[in-house]
Amino acid sequence: MPSTLFGYYLLAVVAGLAGVASAGLPSKIYGVNLGSWLVLEAWMLPAEWVDMGGQQCDDCSTCIASEFAFAQAFPNTVDAKFDQHWSSWFNQPDVDALVKAGINTVRIPLGYWLVEALVNRKTEFYPRGGFKQLRRGLSQLKKANIAVILDHHALPGVQTAGQMFTGRCTNDVEFYTPANYHRALVWTSVMTALTHLDPVFSSVAAIEAVNEPIMDATQTPGYGDFQKNFVQTVRATEFSVGIPVEGINVPASFKISSNANITSALSQTALAGIFNPEVRSALTEAIPIITKMMIEATLQGVLSSSLGALGVGKRDPLVTNFMDINWQHNSPPNPADAKIGPQAYDNHLYYSYGVADPNEQAYLTHVCNLDRIQNDAALGNSPLFFGEWGLPTQFAATDAFLFKWADAQKFSYSKGAGWIFWNFKIEISTLAGDTARQWSYMEGLRRGYLTQDPSKLHDPHVCDPYITNTTSSA
Numbered sequence: 001m002p003s004t005l006f007g008y009y010l011l012a013v014v015a016g017l018a019g020v021a022s023a024g025l026p027s028k029i030y031g032v033n034l035g036s037w038l039v040l041e042a043w044m045l046p047a048e049w050v051d052m053g054g055q056q057c058d059d060c061s062t063c064i065a066s067e068f069a070f071a072q073a074f075p076n077t078v079d080a081k082f083d084q085h086w087s088s089w090f091n092q093p094d095v096d097a098l099v100k101a102g103i104n105t106v107r108i109p110l111g112y113w114l115v116e117a118l119v120n121r122k123t124e125f126y127p128r129g130g131f132k133q134l135r136r137g138l139s140q141l142k143k144a145n146i147a148v149i150l151d152h153h154a155l156p157g158v159q160t161a162g163q164m165f166t167g168r169c170t171n172d173v174e175f176y177t178p179a180n181y182h183r184a185l186v187w188t189s190v191m192t193a194l195t196h197l198d199p200v201f202s203s204v205a206a207i208e209a210v211n212e213p214i215m216d217a218t219q220t221p222g223y224g225d226f227q228k229n230f231v232q233t234v235r236a237t238e239f240s241v242g243i244p245v246e247g248i249n250v251p252a253s254f255k256i257s258s259n260a261n262i263t264s265a266l267s268q269t270a271l272a273g274i275f276n277p278e279v280r281s282a283l284t285e286a287i288p289i290i291t292k293m294m295i296e297a298t299l300q301g302v303l304s305s306s307l308g309a310l311g312v313g314k315r316d317p318l319v320t321n322f323m324d325i326n327w328q329h330n331s332p333p334n335p336a337d338a339k340i341g342p343q344a345y346d347n348h349l350y351y352s353y354g355v356a357d358p359n360e361q362a363y364l365t366h367v368c369n370l371d372r373i374q375n376d377a378a379l380g381n382s383p384l385f386f387g388e389w390g391l392p393t394q395f396a397a398t399d400a401f402l403f404k405w406a407d408a409q410k411f412s413y414s415k416g417a418g419w420i421f422w423n424f425k426i427e428i429s430t431l432a433g434d435t436a437r438q439w440s441y442m443e444g445l446r447r448g449y450l451t452q453d454p455s456k457l458h459d460p461h462v463c464d465p466y467i468t469n470t471t472s473s474a
């Protein structure tokens with residue numbers, strides 16, 4: 001297709017009002033994060049980490065305390081060591097435990113290095129082989145009927161300083177640059193294509209653009225444009241496979257034949273002028289990577305099939321996810337401005353990092369009167385889920401308090417689209433100490449802080465004494 005012919009067609013974004021997440025996400029999310037699986041954070045499994053050959057240090061940039069440092073130190077054994085970790089940290093017994101706990105959604109933190117072609121091996125060091133393990137886990141989750149959010153948790157170039165969760169502890173934060181935004185878009189197209197074409201991805205319902213970008217928006221230049229390109233990359237990939245995309249203006253003369261295969265369809269979209277050049281270039285780069293990964297997954301048959309025969313066009317579009325606008329300050333971009341099709345927003349809330357005064361009364365008063373859902377909705381960031389939270393506190397919490405603390409948080413978070421606990425599990429070891437008590441869903445369930453049915457509370461009236469009568473959230 002001559003690109004000039006369609007170059008003047010603009011995207012007409014139909015701004016939906018408080019849109020329903022719909023598509024494949026449950027109407028109320030009761031979820032857990034599969035943290036430390038494909039993006040390992042040593043603090044959650046310190047004994048295993050030391051056993052693998054990792055180290056512990058106060059400033060995680062000064063020792064072998066991240067995947068990057070580990071891969072750099074042990075280039076010959078890193079893949080085998082991580083493969084062992086991936087197999088043991090999350091597998092069928094864990095899926096069975098989630099099913100028994102009534103969990104309907106998992107958020108899977110992923111690194112950009114899962115798409116191995118995106119890694120510059122001269123300067124970037126990460127384990128290989130995660131894709132195979134992701135596919136294994138997805139097929140288990142699919143059988144368990146658990147919805148999946150693919151969470152781009154550790155971005156190319158690193159999105160925030162000094163954090164194990166970015167895969168590399170460093171102050172050299174380079175994500176907010178054109179080259180790394182671009183790599184993230186290629187990653188996005190690859191993941192979107194796999195979601196719709198690889199049968200083991202069929203319970204994937206959503207894709208999250210960036211986990212926890214820097215909170216000061218003056219330090220994230222270009223992030224607003226990236227948000228728009230992220231959604232357009234998802235939709236351009238979906239458009240290519242025949243999934244109807246609301247609100248894009250396609251010339252009547254442009255049609256991808258249902259006889260086209262995936263590479264041909266993506267090339268046609270990349271050549272047409274429907275999407276902007278940055279998005280089209282991401283699609284072009286994604287094509288050989290998708291091909292390679294599908295061959296690795298022995299899906300040659302899917303590659304050579306026509307999209308019509310595969311019936312992909314009948315699939316639900318992915319729900320695009322962003323951290324909510326209020327995650328950032330200093331005039332942040334609004335992810336609602338990027339919306340095309342179903343979209344949902346993610347807020348993370350850890351009281352242990354100083355949300356309220358460090359005492360029981362202040363914690364409960366704050367969470368019972370939480371105004372984040374309304375404040376976000378006023379800016380179009382709805383539906384909102386709480387994609388990370390837990391039971392940690394800045395004070396020594398009694399068991400009696402943790403029962404209330406779990407109830408009160410669930411009470412408030414459930415008024416939105418639901419919640420996703422951090423984390424599904426924590427290592428039980430001498431080195432880990434009591435970390436599991438307040439950070440592990442499975443341990444919280446075992447100790448009874450969390451209810452066997454996640455939609456229930458021990459005490460539905462837990463917030464009654466704390467709800468201030470001026471700002472009733474009832």
Ligand SMILES: *[C@@H]1O[C@H](CO)[C@@H](O)[C@H](O)[C@H]1NC(C)=O
Binds near residue numbers: 260261262304305
């Ligand atoms: C996909 O279609 C194109 C164009 O018809 C063709 O050249 C290519 O060989 C096909 N790819 C596969 C894997 O069948």
Ligand SMILES: *[C@@H]1O[C@H](CO)[C@@H](O)[C@H](O)[C@H]1NC(C)=O
Binds near residue numbers: 466469
């Ligand atoms: C708010 O009013 C209700 C009923 O009038 C009362 O039970 C509750 O204690 C009040 N809450 C506060 C924090 O004063």
